[in-house]
Amino acid sequence: MQSLHSQALAHLESLKKDSNYRTLTPQKHNGLTLTTQDSTLLNFASNDYLGLSNNTDFNIRFLDSALFKDHCHFSASSSRLLSGNFEIYNLLEVHLKTLFGKEALLFNSGYHANIGVLGALSALNTLFIADKSIHASHIDGLKGFKKPNLKRYTHNNMEALKYLLEENAQHYDSIVILSEGLFSMEGDFTPLRELVALKEKFNNVYLYIDEAHSIGGFGENGLGLCAHLNLLEKIDFLVLTFGKALSSVGACVLCHRVFKEYFINTARSLIYSTALPPINIARTLFAFLELPKLELQRTHLAHLSRHFKTLLQKELDYEILGDYNIISLVLGENLKAVHFAKTLNKEGYFAPAIKSPTVQKNKALLRFSLCANMQEEQLEALCVVLKKISNATL
Template identity: 45%
Template sequence: MKVFKQQLEQLGAQNQYRSIPDLIHQGRYITRENCKMLNMSSNDYLGLASDENLRRSFLQQYGGNFPSFTSSSSRLLTGNFPIYTDLEELVAQRFQRESALLFNSGYHANLGILPALTTTKSLILADKFVHASMIDGIRLSRCAFFRYRHNDYEHLKNLLEKNVGKFDRTFIVTESVFSMDGDVADLKQLVQLKKQFPNTYLYVDEAHAIGVYGQNGLGIAERDNLIAEIDLLVGTFGKALASVGAYAVCNQVLKECLINQMRPLIFSTALPPFNVAWTYFIFERLPQFSKERSHLEQLSAFLRREVAHRTQIMPSQTCIVPYILGGNEATLAKAEYLQRQGYYCLPIRPSTVPKNTSRIRLSLTADMTTDEVRQFAACL
């Protein structure tokens, strides 16, 4: 045990020690150690997670005859239920794509997709700032990979040009909305690059965009009218959609490859049908939340301006607003100060973000009021 204790002590000395907090959730507020705070750290972007009317409507449609609370098995064995197919068909139809496939989480999706679709003769080119789950999937793929500079498409183009003809297939991997900086990939440029090089595929993670952007809430790809051009469009149900799980939209060939070769899908007990039914209920209503999306954008634009005045650093174009302070100690102190003022703000430190860019990741939700966000900004 000594070596593990030393590791923990080292993390503490570097102000990088993490712990799981005890929290009580009350709508958009959180209570911790008897202190009630406005939750500025949630991914519940549309504010649906605590919507009692939605929850009541969902439960009433079943009376007392609810879907099963467990699947008890992998979908490839006995764990498949009609609601899974219903949701996949709804997702595919909404995206106007041939197929969709469900996963237990965004992490499961990103961990398993690339190893299932690549060989040792393949190449992966990933944005420097893609999520840890994508990095883990890349490592498990055991093929060649390079990380191009964040949103630097000239660098990406150079890497593509240098590797023409050397690999059997190439995957370009990016998020649409980046989870720590809140900035947005230029999907149009990525699609253009993909088309310039043979056997090149584009894989986009919309975890922080689904529900929030696009006329029907289908993400940045919908907003930019590029859904049909992206080979693998991945998103989660556990953020703006207030549920659990993830999806990929793709063609039928890729779906069948994933069913046959994706280990996190094959060897995991499937999500409970009850949860999948709730996801269906929310996803079906996604186009109806335009007022929430509009209000969220207004709040986000205001907070981005306020933070930019104080830091002169504002990469964000979304409802994820990084308050970049640099050092771990200063970031921890600021987070503690804001919590004392009644705002649940959390420090984000290396290795989650690059060295010397520790920040408070401010995350807005549509159930916040304009006055609440203005009062928060005054405390910065």
């Protein structure tokens, strides 16, 4: 029998052989660039879609605000269910209810929200039908139960989803469809109107939409895809995360009052976690209040996204994915994706290879995360480098 140490070592060697080994490298950040031990690189791996985390004017206005001064506590020191339920949590939840028309419940991250909410719902007689490109945290939320009722459908394939609904609707008290507003790897939108139309054919189907990558950066006032399409009332569970375009930390689920009370009593990631520091909650509320003023950034981001995708499609003979601020270059093999990423590093760009299990095997890619403080010229220069790497690789 192998020792625990030997088993772990063998697994690591297997990952290295498959070009799928991960490491942590210390970094320093300065605006759009990050610096490692030996190089300064233009960062295409950040989800700071509106460029707010290093926006001096935005940050100064937050530091000068009453929100910062009145809620400047650097630790909650407790779970919300004990002594950590500071006033600012309620202020943010009330504001979110005003914006989205649903009760809001805060979590420490999108991961905490998904594992807590889906874990709690898994205790009920529920079937989950998930897009195959759904985020890992959704799947992890269902793994806590011995026999999770889970079926998958091919990415954004509404015919496959319709078949699964028709086949299973009569056998479960409820069915929850899991999808993302804007998918984190493919960068495409879910066909939300079609999802809603399918939902409404049944009386026991619920929609669970994760807008981690669309909140803040997309739609009128930056309120995401569901609000943009005026479909908020059709969405039963809406997850928003605050660590990307909103330049803060944390997440929430928006839902019916009964479900909020249910999650307060059953979501383990909420019950057993020290709450986020109040200062971070104040930062999130400040960001939501500022979103209507950031239309220029969203317009520029949309323009950059169209421009970059058009350039890549014109110059490269690879599949190019993405509908908005996430543009992906599908390379297939892990080794090829790693080669592209390492060569980009040498040319001054940071775009790590994305490999399984983040994406399906043989679907390794480079993911370019665009931010509103980038310029056309930077993307055009990157495209020239990518074409050079591609020509040398073929």
